[in-house]
Amino acid sequence: MNPYYILDTVAMTAGVHKQFDCTDCHSSEYGSYPHLANLKLEPLSTCLDCHGGDESFAKYQFERIDEEFKKSVHYKVYGDNFSCSKCHSQHTYKATARTSDNVLEIVDYSNKMCLSCHNDMKKFKMVSGHDNPKLVQVHDWLPNQELHFQHVRCIECHTEVLDSLMVSHDILSKDKALRKCVECHSANSRLKASLYKYQNLQKRAENGDLNTVLANESYIIGTHQSPILKLASIVIFLLTLVGIVIHSVFRILKKK
């Protein structure tokens, strides 16, 4: 049997749609097994058919996501054929960014969505019609490539970051991708508006108490993750200067 037709039932019971029966979305004829081959051609609902215009899903901003997605390179090139499920499997999807308190897990989950096509020769060619670029070579310019791939998401550089949206869906074409180190490696890091904006991680980005400093899982040069150490270093430095100035004044007065 075609392996693509078999669902990972364990993953499905952990996914966001776990409470649904198959026939809630699929034809009731799926009740009999083996299923009729032509059932695969049945028209299915889109995500927005359920999630759009519904108060209970308002906080997920599905309409905004749709708007942003329509600006993305995926939509511009492939139009309506590029559905949400190309990245977000409706069977197994988990809202990791909303639930996890572990940056590495969020990053891994998010990047696997991109890599499921961009690192898969067959799938990439099936959708795009050409060979997939070699990711490691394309990102050759990026220092410590492996660390970056583990600690930040592809979309950090490959989307237009929006403060008002949980995850930016305007995936940019590759020529518009970010290549400026200080966008992230600075006190006003772009990551604060993207990866670190989730409430479950927010504490880590803002609080400077020792606990959150030590509990940090990633270290980003230049983002002042530990304001306490920054303050301590400024105080020590100023005290040193004050000491030297006082000592010099005495030396001048005493002609030493």
Next chain:
Amino acid sequence: MSATEKIYFYPVWLRIWHGFNALGIIALIFTGISMQSSIESAQVVGFNMVVNIHNIAGVGVTLSYFVYFIGNMITPNGKYYIIKPQGFLKKPMKQAVYYAWGMFHGMKAPFPISEKRKFNPLQKYIYIIVMYMAVPIVIITGIALLFPEIIIEKVYTFSGVFVTAILHSSMGFFISIFLVIHIYIASIGKSPLENFKSIINGWHHVH
């Protein structure tokens, strides 16, 4: 003018090492601060360039450290760093009191330098801490950060890279503070410039 005795304190290798090391450390401090604060110094020198300069200077200072380390092993210069147990705390305290109080009250330097004693006890302790503790830590953590894949992933619940980076930058900071005090203390002499001349021409005047 009283008769002065000249001692050849700083051999050529030591002066070359000292000069090279000084330039390297200064480059490391400035690029280190720039990286850490990321003040949009990008306008002047880009972040990538700053990182490159920091890496190159770091490798340079590491190599020069070996010159210093081996030099102290095989030349008589190493003997100035030996600490004797007598007066382990008393001696440096006495020197500290001299700097803070005695020198303004007509007290004579308690440990005047001579051929046998290049550093006063306080100076010796601080040099040992900086050169045999802080600098090696900065070098080891620096090499680790240059090849982050060799760092252990987790230290208890903390990221290994994070712990390494904090250790690296705090030791770097400690060395920067040392540098400021080192330069200031060097100005205490017969005249403020005397010690600076000595480290260039090698000769020290003992008054």
